Amino acid sequence: QKEVEQDPGPLSVPEGAIVSLNCTYSNSAFQYFMWYRQYSRKGPELLMYTYSSGNKEDGRFTAQVDKSSKYISLFIRDSQPSDSATYLCAMSAASQGGSEKLVFGKGTKLTVNP
C-alpha cells in the first residue's frame, strides 16, 4: 500500500459546483497536511496548510483533516474556470525539514467548465 493515495481523476465539473478532492494515507505519524495547486506547464504552488485534525478555511477553499480515518479533503465552493488545475496533496510527520520529509499524492486533474 502506498503511503499516500490520491485519485488522479480527471474530474470535470460545471462552473459554480462544489468540488471535493481527497487523499488517504497510511502513516499515522503524519501531522502536517498541505494542498498544492499546479496549473498546466507551471510549478506547484501552496494552496492550504493544516496541522493535525480539523478544518481550515480560506475564501472559497476549505481543507479538512480526519486523522482517525487517515483521510484529508479539499473543498472548493463556487468553482471557477480559473480553478482548473491539478491539485496535489502532501503530508509530513516532521515539524521541521524540507523536501525530504514530504510525501506527495500523484495529483487530481480538475477542469471547471464555463
Next chain:
Amino acid sequence: NAGVTQTPKFQVLKTGQSMTLQCAQDMNHEYMSWYRQDPGMGLRLIHYSVGAGITDQGEVPNGYNVSRSTTEDFPLRLLSAAPSQTSVYFCASSYTQGNTIYFGEGSWLTVV
C-alpha cells in the same frame, strides 16, 4: 523577488550527452531540492540539500549529480542522458522551520 528560478525552460538532448539544469533562489532558504514529474508517477525526489556543502539522495538519484557550493544555487547534472530521463524537472526550496516548499517553474527535458 524572483523566488526559485530554473534554467533552461526547455531542452532537447541526445542520448549520452551531459547537461546541467540550473536552479537559484533568493529567499535565503536552507533547503533546496530537485524533483522529476512524470505522468502517473507524481513528484519524485531526486536529490536534496539541507545547506551549503551538504547534499543527499532522494527517491530516484541514479544518473544525476548535485552540488551546493552556495546557499543560493543548486545545479542538477545529468551525466550521460538516457531516454528514461525525459521528464519535467522542478527545483524547490524551503526554510528549515516548517514544510512550505516553493517550486520553480519547471524545466522540460527531452532525451532522444
